[in-house]
Amino acid sequence: MRMIKIENITKTFRNQGNPVQGLKKTSLKIKEGSFLVIVGPSGSGKTSLLNIIGGLDTPTTGQITVKDRNLKNLSDKELSNYRNNEIGFVFQEFHLEPEMTVLDNVLLPTLFSKDKKDKKEKATELIKEVGLTKKINQKTKALSGGEKQRTAIARALINNPTIIIADEPTGNLDAETGKIILNLLKKIHKNHKTTLIIATHDEKVASATKQQIKL
Amino acid sequence: MISIAHKNIKERKLRTTFTLLSVIIASSTLLLFMGLKDGVKNATFEELEKKSPLTQITVSPKIEDNGIISLLGKSQKNKITQEKIDKIKDIDGVKAVYPEIQFNNFASLEASVFGFSFLTDAMIFGVDEDFVKDDFVTTTDWNSLNQPYPAIIPSKLLDLYNVTIAVPQGLPSLSEDDLKGKKITLYPNYSTFFPGFNKISDSIELKVVGFSDKTNLLGATLSYQAVNQLNQKYSEIKEPQVLELFIETEDASLVKEVADQINTLNLNTQYFQKNAEDIEAKLNYLDMALSILSLIILITTAMAILTTFLATISEQKKEIGLLRALGATKLDIKKMILLQATIIGLVGSAIGLALGILIISLIEPLLLKERAQTTFTPNSLFLISTVSALKILLFGTVLTIFAAYLPAHQAAKVNPIQALKN
Secondary structure, three states: OEEEEEEEEEEEEEEOOEEEEEEEEEEEEEEOOOEEEEEOOOOOOHHHHHHHHOOOOOOOEEEEEEOOEEHHHOOHHHHHHHHHHOEEEEOOOOOOOOOOEHHHHHHHHHHHOOOOOOHHHHHHHHHHHOOOHHHOOOEHHHOOHHHHHHHHHHHHHOOOOOEEEEEOOOOOOOHHHHHHHHHHHHHHHHHHOOEEEEEEOOHHHHOOOOOEEEO | OHHHHHHHHHHOHHHHHHHHHHHHHHHHHHHHHHHHHHHHHHHHHHHHHHHOOOOEEEEEEOHHHHHHHHHOOOOOOOOOOHHHHHHHHOOOOEEEEEEEEEOOOOEEEEEEEOOEEEEEEOEEEEEOHHHHHHHEOOOOOOOOOOOOEEEEEEHHHHHHHHHHHHHHHOOOOOOHHHHOOOEEEEEEOOOOOOHHHOOOOOOEEEEEEEEEOOOOOOEEEEEHHHHHHHHHHHOOOOOOOEEEEEEEEOOHHHHHHHHHHHHOOOEEEEEHHHHHHHHHHHHHHHHHHHHHHHHHHHHHHHHHHHHHHHHHHHHHHHHHHHHHHOOOOHHHHHHHHHHHHHHHHHHHHHHHHHHHHHHHHHHHHHHHHHHOOOOOOOOOOOOOOHHHHHHHHHHHHHHHHHHHHHHHHHHHOOOHHHHHHO
16 A cells, blocks of 8 residues: 655755755655665755655655645644654654653653553553663663664654654664664564655665665 | 743753843832832822811812912901801701811910920811810810810821921920820910011910811811800901811712812812822822833843743754654644743742832831831831732733743744754
8 A cells, every 4th residue: 555655756945045956856655564765875865855754844846645645735733743643753863852861752742642641651661662661761861872762763653653764863873783773673663564764875774675765 | 841841941040040030020120119009009098088088078268269368367258158058058968067267366386395395376276076076085075165275286287396396406206195185375366477466465275185187287276165265355356267167978979969069159178089089190190100110121021031032942943843843833832932931920920029028028117217207107108919919920921921922933933854953
């Protein structure tokens, strides 16, 4: 079943008044539950494509449809709900709240969701799943890079999203930790049956799946 | 949402402290102004009500028709006649009419207190017992025509003496107790100001039996009969000259209606409600001045809060971007910032309220001590009601929310991609 349908999308930015093409014309169909890696050098438009799929940005031209909903037609509230319920973001820089505990960071997306039932139990389970039970009440500023990314992965899963978007998830980690995080993402993809989309310039990460898109 | 707002407040201690300080200063200043405005108004009306009970009307000849000579009883034009008094008695709502007559010539009073002797010109007034009976502080036969004649002293005369004579000259202040039962000598037809008019040097003994806020400030008040007797013996004009009338109405609500009817007799009327209107109009200037000062403080505070919040938003951009990525709507972000403002506004105005009350409790005794040397001696100068306190809390909070609205609006417009990149 085709979940994401991208048709001829482009993204153009303005840099000091001059147009800069961030993403060249791209078309793509992504099936539900698939594991896809977007590869390409810096500036090729990987992050732009992920941002458009994740509802953080809109294409300059073209259409993107997720579960038959054209993202371009959604209001701010609908788009926010989409990001909250359908998407789980994993960033290269982790983007955690340093003064908050692992548990509170994982629970952060639930602040904006309607369904708040049993979320603490769910967060505790996810933290266990990513192997951070012992650090559940520790502030994230005290965690290592790998632990921070594990926290970010648990946070991405808290609202049962259908799509996990990971932008260079191993970019800020050493090779060994990066491997562990990649395996964790693969495990999560398998256990939670989510669609996993990773953007990377790292060939080793790209080789984790056969489904690759080169930009 | 509250936990995030609370965390943001805690994380930015310096900025939070600065914003809190602005709200605290504004709230406490507003409380002081509001308390002073209400307090002065309250004290003024209390003072006024003491002098002029709510049911009383003071009637006098129209001064523009008669001039000062008439006041001294020399002019016959437009004076208060028995015919007019009878007409007033017939007005619906009039309970009692108390004429105030005067001794129709010069007079001086001599008193000796603390070893000093005072001799001064004064007017002598006469009223019915019913009008002053509540003011007696010693048992007395008011209508007695035996010397010493019972006499009432205006309470304000004591204040005036204390303020204008005792304090500047370093003399001891006088209290009612110092004068109670005191003998005073009255010299009829004797003036220290106009010695050329002095005819005889007779002396009459008076005894202070009470103090009143209702009687005439210009001299001593005796019984109606006593003044009549003095006029018979010492004045060229023997008939009683009615200087003023004190009208007691059946109900305070009837005062204006009765006064309007008295005015048709070409007489002047004064009563609490009318005086209150005049004083209120004057107090409105104080109100206006304090309102302008308050407005300046509010604008300054709002600017300080706005600037601090803008700086905070700038620092929080990355966090706002993250929250947007995680599903926060623009409205959620706006709510979060306004919630921060609400917490700061509520805490700040509560502290400001407490600080204002503390300042008032410290400065009020000092101000009242200074006032004790004047004729205006209220029990309190500041009036803080529960409603005023609630108004301050509400105002401080609303002001902070209002000032934070623009920054909140800007925060809601933060581009999550740009914010996360930074």
